[in-house]
Amino acid sequence: MEILWVLIALVMLGFVVLPLVRRRRGVIEQVPAGHPDAADPADYGFVRQEELDVRMPGPDQDLLDVLDLVQRSQDYRAAAQLLAGTEAEGELRWQRVQAFAGAASLELAQRPGGVSELPGGQWLRNWRTENPKDAGGAAVHAEFLVQQAWRTAMPGTDEFRIIMEEARAACSDAALLAPGDPIPYIVELSVARGLAYPRPEFEQVWLKILDRAPNHMGAHLAALHYWCEKWHGSRELATSFAEAAAARAPQGSLLAAMPLFSVFEHLPELNLVRGFYQSEVVTKAIHGALHAVHSARSGDPMLAHVRHLLIFFLVRAERWAEAMTQLVHVDGHVGALPWTHSPDPAAEFAVYRALAVAGYEANGGSPATLRS
Numbered sequence: 001m002e003i004l005w006v007l008i009a010l011v012m013l014g015f016v017v018l019p020l021v022r023r024r025r026g027v028i029e030q031v032p033a034g035h036p037d038a039a040d041p042a043d044y045g046f047v048r049q050e051e052l053d054v055r056m057p058g059p060d061q062d063l064l065d066v067l068d069l070v071q072r073s074q075d076y077r078a079a080a081q082l083l084a085g086t087e088a089e090g091e092l093r094w095q096r097v098q099a100f101a102g103a104a105s106l107e108l109a110q111r112p113g114g115v116s117e118l119p120g121g122q123w124l125r126n127w128r129t130e131n132p133k134d135a136g137g138a139a140v141h142a143e144f145l146v147q148q149a150w151r152t153a154m155p156g157t158d159e160f161r162i163i164m165e166e167a168r169a170a171c172s173d174a175a176l177l178a179p180g181d182p183i184p185y186i187v188e189l190s191v192a193r194g195l196a197y198p199r200p201e202f203e204q205v206w207l208k209i210l211d212r213a214p215n216h217m218g219a220h221l222a223a224l225h226y227w228c229e230k231w232h233g234s235r236e237l238a239t240s241f242a243e244a245a246a247a248r249a250p251q252g253s254l255l256a257a258m259p260l261f262s263v264f265e266h267l268p269e270l271n272l273v274r275g276f277y278q279s280e281v282v283t284k285a286i287h288g289a290l291h292a293v294h295s296a297r298s299g300d301p302m303l304a305h306v307r308h309l310l311i312f313f314l315v316r317a318e319r320w321a322e323a324m325t326q327l328v329h330v331d332g333h334v335g336a337l338p339w340t341h342s343p344d345p346a347a348e349f350a351v352y353r354a355l356a357v358a359g360y361e362a363n364g365g366s367p368a369t370l371r372s
Contacts, residue, residue, distance in 0.1 A: 041350075041357050043367050044324075047332045052346040056099065057336035058304030063096055067103055076127035076137070083136030088181045089213045091301040097136070097183055100124070101143035105151060135181060138174035142187045145170055146194075155194060164194045182212035182219060189222040193231055202226055217254050217302040220245050221261060228265045238262045246288060256292035257306045260285040264309060264338065277316040286313050290322070304329075308336040308349075315352045320359035324370055327353055 042048070056063070066078045079100055086093040107120025124144060127137040145167035153160035168191045174184035185208045192202045209219045220242075227233035227241045242262035249255035263285045276282065289310050296303050307326045314323035331353070339345035360370070 041353050044357065044370060046327065046353060049346050049350040052349060053333045053335065054345045055335050056333055057308055058301070058330060058333050060095070063099055067099065070123055071103065071107065074123045076123040080127065080131065080134055080136055088178065088183070089216070091216065091218050094183055094186060094216070094218045095301055097139050097143050100140045101147050104140070104144050105147045109151065133177060135174060135178035138170065138177050139181070139183045139187065142167055142170035142174050142184060146187055146190045149194060160194065164191050167191050168195070180212055182209050182216060185209045185212070186216070186219045186222055189219065189226065193226045196232060215250060215253050215255060220255060220258055224258070224261060224265065235266045238265060252295050252297060254292045254296050254300060254302045254306055257289035260289040260309055260313065264312070277313060282313065282317065286310065286317065304333065305336050308334070309338060311352060311356070312338045315356050315359070318359060320356055320363055321365060323356040324360050324365070327356060328370070
């Protein structure tokens with residue numbers, strides 16, 4: 001399996017590679033493109049790397065259609081209508097708020113504006129100006145400011161703090177417009193991390209979320225960052241938070257997968273020790289996530305997030321058939337951890353997918369057996 005870990009090392013070091021690999025006596029080997037023994041992801045109906053959608057973890061055609069309309073017309077009304085018709089306490093509305101904010105932020109980065117050009121994201125400014133009482137627009141604006149802070153400024157700088165303070169005020173405005181909506185407080189979790197809220201202040205925000213949406217997976221993932229070692233907590237605090245969420249998760253909730261996200265957040269920078277991914281701690285977290293996936297309702301918006309992270313761990317643990325099962329469900333979309341940590345999420349995902357295919361075939365699998 002040496003070639004497997006060499007390829008993963010290249011990925012972790014930032015190289016963009018998409019190996020064609022083959023099986024030979026159960027061993028994965030790199031082979032030239034076009035070789036008759038090459039394991040080709042296309043044989044399984046997987047999407048070509050250049051066609052992978054990096055915007056979202058899974059399909060949401062209504063969102064894509066509205067995003068396309070808004071960005072073409074610079075008219076926010078379709079976005080406002082979509083959010084108004086999306087359940088306030090659910091995961092889907094939070095994902096859509098993030099998507100609209102991200103689209104406006106990227107537009108602004110691509111078109112900062114000038115003497116003869118309007119800046120990108122003008123539709124969001126119009127939304128807030130023309131309809132200031134719209135709760136959806138206020139939530140998107142707050143999330144937009146958070147994304148701008150992380151995207152354009154370094155944490156700890158005056159610029160970062162100023163944008164985050166503005167985001168904090170925007171969260172308060174959004175919360176006043178929709179008192180029962182958890183999203184303004186979920187947005188504030190990122191503000192709390194950026195501004196280093198003291199723990200009592202952070203916990204006050206967290207309690208407001210629990211009052212409104214106690215089983216919100218997206219909120220738990222946002223809170224987990226605060227408790228991580230690299231921010232304002234520790235490995236032990238993050239593990240405790242994740243395990244407590246999993247323990248109280250109701251039947252069918254993806255919160256049972258939280259320990260796997262905690263393990264991911266505390267991975268060493270470069271770990272090629274195969275045994276680590278087959279250790280008791282990692283195996284237990286994988287099994288919890290697999291149980292959550294098998295128990296969740298098929299339309300859960302967070303299901304794709306868990307499947308993507310499972311692919312990462314299952315490939316690392318050389319559990320090829322299980323990795324392939326997850327790939328079948330999410331292939332085509334790569335806007336999720338762990339791929340979004342890479343400058344090229346599609347390339348990162350494609351490497352792991354190729355390795356999963358090769359490992360699957362090295363152990364006797366084929367497109368026919370995967371479909372059966």
